[in-house]
Amino acid sequence: MADGIEIGFGPMEQGGQGPGGSGDLVVFVGDDLALGSAARTALGSAGADLVAKAAASEKFKGRSLSALSLPAPAGIHADRLVVVGLGSEKDRTKIDWPVLGGFTASKVSSRSARVVLDWPGTTVSAAQAGEFALGARLRTYTFDRYKTKKKPDAEEKGGTALTLLLAEHGTASREGEAARTLSEGVILARDLVNEPPNVLFPEEFAKRASELSKLGVEIEVLEPARMRELGMGALLAVAQGSVREPRVVIMRWNGGPAGEAPIAFIGKGVVFDSGGVSIKPGGGMEDMKGDMGGAAAVVGALHALASRKARCNVVGAIGIVENMPDGGSYRPSDIITSMSGQTIEVINTDAEGRLVLADVITHIVRSAKPKAMIDLATLTGAIIVALGQDIAGMFSNDDALAANINAAGEATGEKVWRMPLIPAYDKAIDSKFADMKNTGGRHGGAATAASFIKRYVEEVPWAHLDIAGVAMSSNASEINRSWGAGWGVRLLDRLVRDHYEAR
Ligand code: BES
Ligand code: MN
Ligand code: ZN
Numbered sequence: 436m437a438d439g440i441e442i443g444f445g446p447m448e449q450g451g452q453g454p455g456g457s458g459d460l461v462v463f464v465g466d467d468l469a470l471g472s473a474a475r476t477a478l479g480s481a482g483a484d485l486v487a488k489a490a491a492s493e494k495f496k497g498r499s500l501s502a503l504s505l506p507a508p509a510g511i512h513a514d515r516l517v518v519v520g521l522g523s524e525k526d527r528t529k530i531d532w533p534v535l536g537g538f539t540a541s542k543v544s545s546r547s548a549r550v551v552l553d554w555p556g557t558t559v560s561a562a563q564a565g566e567f568a569l570g571a572r573l574r575t576y577t578f579d580r581y582k583t584k585k586k587p588d589a590e591e592k593g594g595t596a597l598t599l600l601l602a603e604h605g606t607a608s609r610e611g612e613a614a615r616t617l618s619e620g621v622i623l624a625r626d627l628v629n630e631p632p633n634v635l636f637p638e639e640f641a642k643r644a645s646e647l648s649k650l651g652v653e654i655e656v657l658e659p660a661r662m663r664e665l666g667m668g669a670l671l672a673v674a675q676g677s678v679r680e681p682r683v684v685i686m687r688w689n690g691g692p693a694g695e696a697p698i699a700f701i702g703k704g705v706v707f708d709s710g711g712v713s714i715k716p717g718g719g720m721e722d723m724k725g726d727m728g729g730a731a732a733v734v735g736a737l738h739a740l741a742s743r744k745a746r747c748n749v750v751g752a753i754g755i756v757e758n759m760p761d762g763g764s765y766r767p768s769d770i771i772t773s774m775s776g777q778t779i780e781v782i783n784t785d786a787e788g789r790l791v792l793a794d795v796i797t798h799i800v801r802s803a804k805p806k807a808m809i810d811l812a813t814l815t816g817a818i819i820v821a822l823g824q825d826i827a828g829m830f831s832n833d834d835a836l837a838a839n840i841n842a843a844g845e846a847t848g849e850k851v852w853r854m855p856l857i858p859a860y861d862k863a864i865d866s867k868f869a870d871m872k873n874t875g876g877r878h879g880g881a882a883t884a885a886s887f888i889k890r891y892v893e894e895v896p897w898a899h900l901d902i903a904g905v906a907m908s909s910n911a912s913e914i915n916r917s918w919g920a921g922w923g924v925r926l927l928d929r930l931v932r933d934h935y936e937a938r
Contacts, residue, residue, distance in 0.1 A: 439594035450477030458547035460513035471553035533570030565610030620739030628919025632707035676764030699805035703812035704730030704755035711784030728906025729811035732923030817880030830885035833896035
């Protein structure tokens with residue numbers, strides 16, 4: 436498998452027999468090892484016999500996400516045969532299409548492969564093939580921009596071309612296009628998370644987000660002078676220890692009826708979080724280049740929505756800052772005034788994300804009047820303690836919105852788990868000297884952080900996704916081998932598709 440992948444669609448007949456050569460031929464079988472008719476035609480009787488024999492000698496049982504790879508016999512138009520297992524009949528009723536696509540792409544070893552999407556009892560739809568293609572693209576992503584010696588493999592092969600063969604190939608190119616643009620959004624987010632902060636400082640981040648204008652997204656960039664006029668004292672306090680100026684980027688995609696209230700996505704964009712004066716320990720501090728995973732997801736989602744011309748009004752807003760210790764830094768005991776007018780006593784300069792979000796949220800609530808608002812932030816280590824690295828924490832003031840996000844999470848595999856917001860958490864952030872303090876003590880750290888943000892959302896239906904565990908340092912999966920996961924792009928795209936788009 437090489438980095439970079441081209442995916443096309445074709446009719447089943449292209450699986451057919453012919454002279455030798457021409458890359459991999461991929462077929463699928465369940466645990467009964469039975470081939471579909473198109474797969475059988477593609478392999479011919481010699482190929483089918485070989486598969487049966489090889490399966491027996493290699494102990495290949497057709498289990499879900501297992502594979503058998505062999506040299507193709509004479510008379511088959513391929514160099515290698517790859518047989519991918521789909522498991523039991525029950526497994527085959529609940530196929531995760533992106534996962535199957537990712538797994539299959541990882542088993543392809545030639546420059547090109549034809550993938551016969553055919554097995555007994557199933558007709559693969561164009562939409563399913565599109566999801567398969569999405570998984571294949573995401574799996575083959577690698578971030579090697581800063582390796583001066585690429586893997587010889589990647590250099591030689593350049594990329595892999597997959598042709599997905601299916602009965603419904605007529606409508607597949609449209610689904611394939613949707614998969615391509617969505618994968619581009621995820622990959623954009625991954626790139627942003629993986630980039631180091633000396634390259635991706637706030638101004639550069641704003642520049643990259645501004646490139647969405649090519650897709651018809653309206654871009655507004657706020658510089659410090661404008662932030663001061665607006666009174667963004669909380670965001671500016673975090674930024675004041677860094678030599679890199681902060682930016683706020685507002686991205687508007689107006690694909691819905693003119694004048695209709697938008698849905699708002701807000702992202703935490705701390706390009707590097709040293710902790711500031713309340714400095715973090717050295718071990719693992721390098722991971723804090725990923726503290727902009729929320730902002731990356733928002734940019735990636737806007738990219739995906741604009742690329743597919745979603746029929747919905749969306750506003751994305753990201754607060755981009757660097758949190759550094761310096762003679763000019765903000766400090767514990769400072770009292771700062773947020774754009775909302777509420778004052779905040781700083782207890783810990785490492786609880787900076789909520790300060791950034793507070794001002795961006797106030798600005799969007801007042802200027803865009805959104806009908807719903809979702810913020811994404813790598814906000815707390817506490818959410819990782821509570822939920823681990825495979826599911827994000829969700830806090831919400833609106834049951835319907837929370838249910839919709841939950842459904843989108845289930846549909847995409849970017850899962851969320853709803854956490855409580857109760858008055859006790861809110862009480863924990865009351866301050867002796869100001870309206871609130873920026874930490875709530877040792878207990879319930881993710882919940883007190885969420886309660887802090889809640890004080891800025893006014894009456895807007897809102898959900899906060901704490902993605903500290905899922906955005907970076909990701910567990911390897913069938914569709915992701917990257918440190919930065921691009922988590923949230925598919926979730927937001929799906930949420931819009933299922934609940935906010937005019938049909
Ligand atoms: N960016 C961190 C949270 C984080 C930790 C993200 C680990 C990803 C991995 C955040 O700004 C932070 O430092 N939070 C503190 C809050 C505390 C000082 C109240 C935390 O979680 O320890
Ligand atoms: Mn921090
Ligand atoms: Zn942070």
